[in-house]
Every structure is written in structure tokens, then in C-alpha cells.
Amino acid sequence: MAYDSNNIFAKILRGEIPCTKVYEDEHTLAFMDIMPQAEGHTLVITKEHAETILDLSPAAAAAWIHTVQKVAKAVKKAMGVDGFVLMQLNGVAAGQSVPHVHFHILPTSLGTLMTRAHGAQMGDLQQIQGYAEKIKAELAK
Numbered sequence: 001m002a003y004d005s006n007n008i009f010a011k012i013l014r015g016e017i018p019c020t021k022v023y024e025d026e027h028t029l030a031f032m033d034i035m036p037q038a039e040g041h042t043l044v045i046t047k048e049h050a051e052t053i054l055d056l057s058p059a060a061a062a063a064w065i066h067t068v069q070k071v072a073k074a075v076k077k078a079m080g081v082d083g084f085v086l087m088q089l090n091g092v093a094a095g096q097s098v099p100h101v102h103f104h105i106l107p108t109s110l111g112t113l114m115t116r117a118h119g120a121q122m123g124d125l126q127q128i129q130g131y132a133e134k135i136k137a138e139l140a141k
């Protein structure tokens with residue numbers, strides 16, 4: 001299916017709507033999920049337009065994983081957890097709700113994650129901002 005450039009992450013990339021950014025480079029952007037399934041729930045997206053991982057160029061995929069690793073390390077430290085879940089949904093059939101490829105970094109366990117509905121409830125924006133500051137501080141080290 002053709003990429004929908006009106007999806008919410010494309011709008012964030014164009015600066016048309018705000019996000020709580022924690023990291024950005026030439027190829028990727030990381031920001032806080034506004035309907036978190038865990039405290040510190042962070043998203044990493046590519047700047048290349050792609051709906052799913054299958055639509056992404058190998059170079060963009062490599063840059064994306066590089067950022068996921070960097071940001072996940074900071075999220076783990078900032079949130080003081082021993083483990084985290086990476087989640088990545090491809091296609092409506094899998095439950096993907098935003099058609100721009102992204103990784104979820106979830107500093108929680110799979111068991112806890114499964115008790116929380118996906119993208120269902122707005123988080124506390126002040127609390128989310130506080131987690132973002134901690135993550136950014138770790139990234140700056």
C-alpha cells in the first residue's frame with residue numbers, strides 16, 4: 001500500500017504537530033509515546049517514509065536499529081530497570097495503528113505489558129516530560 005504522508009508520525013517529522021523529543025539525528029527521531037503502556041515508553045521512528053519494516057531500505061533499517069540501541073540503553077538507565085521489551089507492529093492485521101514504521105521501547109516485563117491496553121489511554125503529560133528529561137540526561141552522558 002502507498003505510504004500515507006498524512007499519518008501522525010509524518011506530521012511530527014514535518015514539525016506540524018509537537019512531540020516530546022528525546023533524540024534526533026539525520027536518519028531517526030525518538031520521542032515519548034503519549035498513551036504509554038509502561039512508564040518511560042519511548043518510540044523510535046525513521047525519517048525515511050515507510051509503513052512497515054518490509055518497506056524500509058537496508059540503510060534506513062541499519063540507522064534505525066543503531067538509534068534503538070542507543071535510546072534503549074538510555075531508557076533502561078533512566079527508568080532504573082533491569083530489562084525492557086522492544087515491540088514493533090507491522091500492518092493493521094498485527095495491530096499497527098500509525099502507518100509509519102516505529103519501534104516501541106518498553107521498560108517493563110512482557111507479563112506487565114500484557115495487562116496494559118495498547119494505545120488506549122492518554123498518559124500524564126507532566127510525568128511523561130519528566131521521564132523524557134531523565135532519558136535525555138542519560139543520552140547526554
Ligand code: AMP
Pocket residue numbers: 008019032033034035036043088089095096097098099118119120
Ligand atoms: P502502533 O499501534 O504500533 O502503530 O503504535 C502507535 C503508538 O503511537 C501508540 O502506542 C500510540 O500511543 C502512539 N501515539 C499515537 N499518537 C501519538 C502522538 N501524537 N505522539 C506520541 N505517540 C503517539
